[in-house]
Amino acid sequence: MKKIIAIISISMFVFMLAACNSSKNNSSDNGIPEMLEVVLEIQDTADVNADIPFKATVTQGNEKVSDADEVEFEVWEEGKKDESEMIEAINNKDGTYSAIKAFDHDGVFTVQVHVTARGLHTMPKKSVTVGKGVIEEHAHNDHEQGEHEHGHHSEDFNMHFMKPETIEKGKETEFVVHLQDHNQPLEHARVRFEIWNDDISDKHEWVDASETKTGEYGGSHAFDEIGIYKIKIHVQNDEGLHEHEEYEIEVK
Known part of the structure; x- marks a missing residue:
């Protein structure tokens, strides 16, 4: 009986060690997930x-x-x-x-x-x-x-706007954009969403985005009217980067 218990204990120890090593493979020494x-x-x-x-x-x-x-x-x-x-x-x-x-x-x-x-x-x-x-x-x-x-364009800069599948009038819509420079997530950038519809008003709305994850920025906005809107994403940082890309979205 003692022999069986010993075998089970050793097996469990080996399993836990393997799981631990597997976890370490996906994390750096300070516990942050590897890129x-x-x-x-x-x-x-x-x-x-x-x-x-x-x-x-x-x-x-x-x-x-x-x-x-x-x-x-x-x-x-x-x-x-x-x-x-x-x-x-x-x-x-x-x-x-x-x-x-x-x-x-x-x-x-x-x-x-x-x-x-x-x-x-x-x-x-x-x-x-x-x-x-x-x-x-x-x-x-x-x-x-x-x-x-x-303007100050970087050939290594990349922007990926996660365009919402549906945008409904009167409801808060979350906008998310991923930024990358030199194949690395772009951190600590100043990101703003410029939103307008010339058929409704000549006023442009501005939404300041915050960095929710490394290289990911988000902000929300509620639309008062349905229609086709323009959204321009402005990106700047302290190193002189100044980029913008424009997209079209529909509010229903």
């Missing part, structure tokens, strides 16, 4: 109308993350970010997430993967040149326009 690491794999060039595979490998510490809450690939043509397309990724259950996309004309396209997992968010991006790419003059004009619109 998500995402490797985005996309070919540099492709032919028009050819299928292009997208692949994102997600890890946290030494562990492959196969239980991400959401993985989407956002795709847009250079200079046309406001016309981007979202493609839901397939979870291969091995820490990798994939999708396929074909482009029907020449151009340079950006592919950005948005990964939300274990309370963290990251969004690396890469570009692919399709066919002959773009005409140099067109690319140069787009670059100048981008500098004019964004």
Whole structure:
């Protein structure tokens, strides 16, 4: 009997030790969860109308993350970010997430993967040149326009606005945006939501956002009227970063 109890005790000890080691793999020495690491794999060039595979490998510490809450690939043509397309990724259950996309004309396209997992968010991006790419003059004009619109623009800055699925008149709506710079969550930024509808009023409402998590900012607003509104997200920090992106939302 004593032998059986000893065997059970040893087994439980080994199990608890394994669980403890597993927990440590996902946390740093000070107990803070380790950052998500995402490797985005996309070919540099492709032919028009050819299928292009997208692949994102997600890890946290030494562990492959196969239980991400959401993985989407956002795709847009250079200079046309406001016309981007979202493609839901397939979870291969091995820490990798994939999708396929074909482009029907020449151009340079950006592919950005948005990964939300274990309370963290990251969004690396890469570009692919399709066919002959773009005409140099067109690319140069787009670059100048981008500098004019964004001011102190950082090529490594990324913004992901979590557009609400439904917005109802008279109800508080929570707006959330994830910010990243140089592949790291952007902390301690000053973020404001500018909201207006020219058909209703020439007044612009301003909502100050607060940092709810590392690199995540949120604020709420209630709309008095239904209609199509513009929302512009302004981002600044003490290092001179000054970015903004504009979106369209509908209030019902």
